[in-house]
Amino acid sequence: MKRLIPLSLAILLLLSGCWDSRQLRDITIAKSAALDLLDDGIYQSTISSPVPRKYQAEERTLVVSGTGHTIREARMALDGKVSEQIDTAKLRILVLGEPLARKNIFPPLDIMYRDPRSSLGAKIAVFDGVGSNLIHMKLTDKPRTSEFVAELLETAESNTIVDDINVQLICPIMMDPGEDMILPYIGVDEEDNPRLIGNALFNGDTMTGSLSVEDSTLLLLMKGKLGSATFLTEKVHQEEEEDDKDNYITLRIRDTAASTEVTVNHASDEVTANVKLTMKVEAIEYPHNELTEKENIAKLNTSLEEQFTAEAGEIFKTLQESNCDALGIGRRVLVHHPDFWDTHKWNELYPEITIEPEIKVEIVDHGIIN
Amino acid sequence: MNVKMKISHPQLFFFIVQTQIGVGILSLSFSVHEEAGWDGWMSVFLGGIGIQLIILLLYALSSRYPEHILFHAMELIAGRLTGRLITTAYTIYFITVAILVLVIYKNIILTWLFPATPGWVIQLLLIISAWYLSREKLHIIVRFYVFVSALFLLVVGVLLFALGDLNPLYIFPIGHHGIGPILKGVMAAMQAMLGFSVFMFIFPYIEYKKKRDVLKTATFANLFTTAFYGITVLITMMFFSPPELKLVPQPLLYMLKTFSTPVIDRLDLIFLAMWIVSVTTSLMTYVYLASLSGAHLLKGVKRKKLTLWTSGAIFFIAMGPTNNLTISKFAEGVDYFSIVMVIVIPLLLYLLSLIRGKPSSKGGQQHETTHSS
Structure with a gap:
C-alpha cells in the first residue's frame, strides 16, 4: 500500500495527456x-x-x-x-x-x-x-x-x-x-x-x-540608431553642370554619435532643442576622384555638413507639421524641466518649438583608391 | 543533536533568499509603479533598508534564546498560554501566505501558460512537490534550495535580452513623485521581499561559531535580494514607458514575450515554466514553517505527518479565490497580517523579554525542541 500510492501518482502524472496541446x-x-x-x-x-x-x-x-x-x-x-x-x-x-x-x-x-x-x-x-x-x-x-x-x-x-x-x-x-x-x-x-x-x-x-526613405535614414541617425550597412548619397558639387553624375558622393556611415539637448526659456516659454550628430563616414563612391589632398577632404566635409544640416532642417519641419516628436524632445523636457512640463501641453507646444540641427561629418576612409 | 543536521551559513543564505524570491518578482515593478510611479525602483532599495532594520530586531529577539526555537521562546517570554496563542497565529499566518503564493502562481500559469488546464491540477502539482520536500528534515530542504539557486542566473540571462531596448529617460526625473508615494511603494516592495524573517524560526538549527554570524548571513541575503529585485525593477521600468507600465501587471514576463531567439520562440513561457521551481521553494518554506509551529502546538504529533495536513488544507482553501479582485483583496489582507506577524509581535516579544530579563535556558527543553526538525 505504501508503495502503491506514490507509484499510482507517478503513473497518473506521466501517462495523462495535456489540456493545452494545440495540434x-x-x-x-x-x-x-x-x-x-x-x-x-x-x-x-x-x-x-x-x-x-x-x-x-x-x-x-x-x-x-x-x-x-x-x-x-x-x-x-x-x-x-x-x-x-x-x-x-x-x-x-x-x-x-x-x-x-x-x-x-x-x-x-x-x-x-x-x-x-x-x-x-x-x-x-x-x-x-x-x-x-x-x-x-x-x-x-x-x-x-x-x-x-x-x-x-x-x-x-x-x-x-x-x-x-x-x-x-x-x-x-x-x-x-x-x-x-x-x-x-x-x-x-x-x-x-x-x-x-x-x-x-x-x-x-x-x-x-x-x-521619404532618404530623410528616414538621417532622422534615425539623429535618433542614435545605426544599422550595419548604412549609406547616404549627397550632391556635393553644384557648379559643374556638364556631367551631373560627377556631382554626387555616396557615403557609408561607419560610426555616429548623436545627442539631443533641450533648453527651456521659462520667461518666454520657448523650447529650443539642439540635435547634434557626428558621423564618421567612408566615401565608397565618388567619381570626382580628388580625395588625395587634405584641403579637398576638409572642403568636402564642410560641404556635406551644410547639406545635411539643411536636410535635417527640412526633416524637422515635416516632423513638426505632422506633430510627430520622433526625437523624443518632449521626454527630455519632462526629464530636465518637470515643472515646465507639468504646466504646458506638449502636444500643442511641439509644433512651435525651435529645433536646431548640428551635424559634423568626418571622412575617415575612401576605399582602396583615392 | 547531530552537528551534521544543522545547516551551514551558505545554506542559510540560500534558505532565506529562496524563500524571499518567488512569485513577487514577476509583478514587483508593476506594484511599486502603482504607488510611486517611475520612482518605484527607489522604493525597492529603501525597502531593503527597512528590512535590514527589521532583521536587526528579529535577530535581537531570536538570539536571546539561541537554544530554543522561537515558538518555545515565546512561552518562556509571554507565558505558556499566550505563547501558544501566538504560535497558533503564526501557524495560521504561514498557511495563509502559502495559500496566497499558490493562488497567485496558479493564476499566472493559467493566464500565461495553460488557459485550458483546470486550476486545481496546477495547484495539486505545485502542492505535491512542496509537500514532498517539506516533510524532509531542514538540512535536506536547504540542500535542494542551494541546488536550484542556479536558476537565478536564468533571470540575469533573460534580463540581458532587454538591454538593447532600454530607455533610461523613462525613470527620470528622479524623485518626481515625492517622499509620500515612494514610502507607499516601500510597503509594496517589502511585500515581495517577505521571507527574510525565516532565520528567526530556525535559529537553533543553524551552525555558528558566533551568534553574530547569523546576523551577517541574514544581512547578506537581504543585500542579495534587494539588489536582485532592484535591478530587475530598474530594467523593466526603463523598458516600459510609465503609461504602459500601468497596463502591464507582470512586466517581467511581458518584457520577455517581446523577444524571441532562434531556438526559443517564446522566452516568457520557458521562463515561467522554469520559475515554477523558485516559486515552489517559497511554498515549501511556508509549508515547513507551518508544520514546524503546528508540531510545537500538538505535542506528540510528528511534523512529517502534519505537512500532509497543512498541504491538504492549503490546497483546498486555495481553490476558493478565482476572481482577480478577490485575490488582490486577499493579498492586501496578508500584507497587514504580515506587518503584525513580522514586526509588531516580534517587537512586543522583544520588549517583554527585555523587561523580564533573560531566563536561564534549560537543557532538557532544548533537547525536546530541536528534535522535531
Missing part, C-alpha cells in the same frame, strides 16, 4: 495579417496562411478576410471561413492599412497586447492603401508575402531606413506623451510590386504624415 492539424497558422478600417467604420482582418501540399515544392498560401466591429469579431468571421481554428501565435508581419492608421491604431492592437498567445515580436508596418491588398499580392520571387515583407524590413533595418521594432517595442513610445513613433511605410511601385517608401509619422497613435 498542427487543428489550426491554421497565420504568418501575416492586415488590419483595415472600412468606410462604414467596420474593421477588416485579413490573414495569410501557408498551405503545405504533399509532394509538391511550390507553396500555396491561403488568404481570407473577415469583418466585424471589433478585431475579435472580424477574427471570428475569419474562423467561419477556414476549416480549422486560426492561430496568430506565429504571426510574423502585421500590416496596418493607411485609413486605419490615420484614425487610431491602439484600439485594434489592444487584442494583440492582451492575448497571452499573440506574437508581440511580429514586425509592424503601414501600407499606403488598404492593407489586405498587400497580403493578396502575388509575388514572383517569394512564395509568401510575409517572408517578402519581413525580409524587406530587415534589410531596411540594416540600412537604417526603418527602426528595428515590433508590435511590443512600439508600445512604450506610443503611450509616452513625450515621444512619438515612426513606423515603416510600404507602398507599391509602377509594376504593382510592394516597396518601402519611407516611414509613417505618428502623433500618439494616429498617423499624421510620412517621411
Whole structure:
C-alpha cells in the first residue's frame, strides 16, 4: 500500500495527456495579417496562411478576410471561413492599412497586447492603401508575402531606413506623451510590386504624415540608431553642370554619435532643442576622384555638413507639421524641466518649438583608391 | 543533536533568499509603479533598508534564546498560554501566505501558460512537490534550495535580452513623485521581499561559531535580494514607458514575450515554466514553517505527518479565490497580517523579554525542541 500510492501518482502524472496541446492539424497558422478600417467604420482582418501540399515544392498560401466591429469579431468571421481554428501565435508581419492608421491604431492592437498567445515580436508596418491588398499580392520571387515583407524590413533595418521594432517595442513610445513613433511605410511601385517608401509619422497613435526613405535614414541617425550597412548619397558639387553624375558622393556611415539637448526659456516659454550628430563616414563612391589632398577632404566635409544640416532642417519641419516628436524632445523636457512640463501641453507646444540641427561629418576612409 | 543536521551559513543564505524570491518578482515593478510611479525602483532599495532594520530586531529577539526555537521562546517570554496563542497565529499566518503564493502562481500559469488546464491540477502539482520536500528534515530542504539557486542566473540571462531596448529617460526625473508615494511603494516592495524573517524560526538549527554570524548571513541575503529585485525593477521600468507600465501587471514576463531567439520562440513561457521551481521553494518554506509551529502546538504529533495536513488544507482553501479582485483583496489582507506577524509581535516579544530579563535556558527543553526538525 505504501508503495502503491506514490507509484499510482507517478503513473497518473506521466501517462495523462495535456489540456493545452494545440495540434498542427487543428489550426491554421497565420504568418501575416492586415488590419483595415472600412468606410462604414467596420474593421477588416485579413490573414495569410501557408498551405503545405504533399509532394509538391511550390507553396500555396491561403488568404481570407473577415469583418466585424471589433478585431475579435472580424477574427471570428475569419474562423467561419477556414476549416480549422486560426492561430496568430506565429504571426510574423502585421500590416496596418493607411485609413486605419490615420484614425487610431491602439484600439485594434489592444487584442494583440492582451492575448497571452499573440506574437508581440511580429514586425509592424503601414501600407499606403488598404492593407489586405498587400497580403493578396502575388509575388514572383517569394512564395509568401510575409517572408517578402519581413525580409524587406530587415534589410531596411540594416540600412537604417526603418527602426528595428515590433508590435511590443512600439508600445512604450506610443503611450509616452513625450515621444512619438515612426513606423515603416510600404507602398507599391509602377509594376504593382510592394516597396518601402519611407516611414509613417505618428502623433500618439494616429498617423499624421510620412517621411521619404532618404530623410528616414538621417532622422534615425539623429535618433542614435545605426544599422550595419548604412549609406547616404549627397550632391556635393553644384557648379559643374556638364556631367551631373560627377556631382554626387555616396557615403557609408561607419560610426555616429548623436545627442539631443533641450533648453527651456521659462520667461518666454520657448523650447529650443539642439540635435547634434557626428558621423564618421567612408566615401565608397565618388567619381570626382580628388580625395588625395587634405584641403579637398576638409572642403568636402564642410560641404556635406551644410547639406545635411539643411536636410535635417527640412526633416524637422515635416516632423513638426505632422506633430510627430520622433526625437523624443518632449521626454527630455519632462526629464530636465518637470515643472515646465507639468504646466504646458506638449502636444500643442511641439509644433512651435525651435529645433536646431548640428551635424559634423568626418571622412575617415575612401576605399582602396583615392 | 547531530552537528551534521544543522545547516551551514551558505545554506542559510540560500534558505532565506529562496524563500524571499518567488512569485513577487514577476509583478514587483508593476506594484511599486502603482504607488510611486517611475520612482518605484527607489522604493525597492529603501525597502531593503527597512528590512535590514527589521532583521536587526528579529535577530535581537531570536538570539536571546539561541537554544530554543522561537515558538518555545515565546512561552518562556509571554507565558505558556499566550505563547501558544501566538504560535497558533503564526501557524495560521504561514498557511495563509502559502495559500496566497499558490493562488497567485496558479493564476499566472493559467493566464500565461495553460488557459485550458483546470486550476486545481496546477495547484495539486505545485502542492505535491512542496509537500514532498517539506516533510524532509531542514538540512535536506536547504540542500535542494542551494541546488536550484542556479536558476537565478536564468533571470540575469533573460534580463540581458532587454538591454538593447532600454530607455533610461523613462525613470527620470528622479524623485518626481515625492517622499509620500515612494514610502507607499516601500510597503509594496517589502511585500515581495517577505521571507527574510525565516532565520528567526530556525535559529537553533543553524551552525555558528558566533551568534553574530547569523546576523551577517541574514544581512547578506537581504543585500542579495534587494539588489536582485532592484535591478530587475530598474530594467523593466526603463523598458516600459510609465503609461504602459500601468497596463502591464507582470512586466517581467511581458518584457520577455517581446523577444524571441532562434531556438526559443517564446522566452516568457520557458521562463515561467522554469520559475515554477523558485516559486515552489517559497511554498515549501511556508509549508515547513507551518508544520514546524503546528508540531510545537500538538505535542506528540510528528511534523512529517502534519505537512500532509497543512498541504491538504492549503490546497483546498486555495481553490476558493478565482476572481482577480478577490485575490488582490486577499493579498492586501496578508500584507497587514504580515506587518503584525513580522514586526509588531516580534517587537512586543522583544520588549517583554527585555523587561523580564533573560531566563536561564534549560537543557532538557532544548533537547525536546530541536528534535522535531
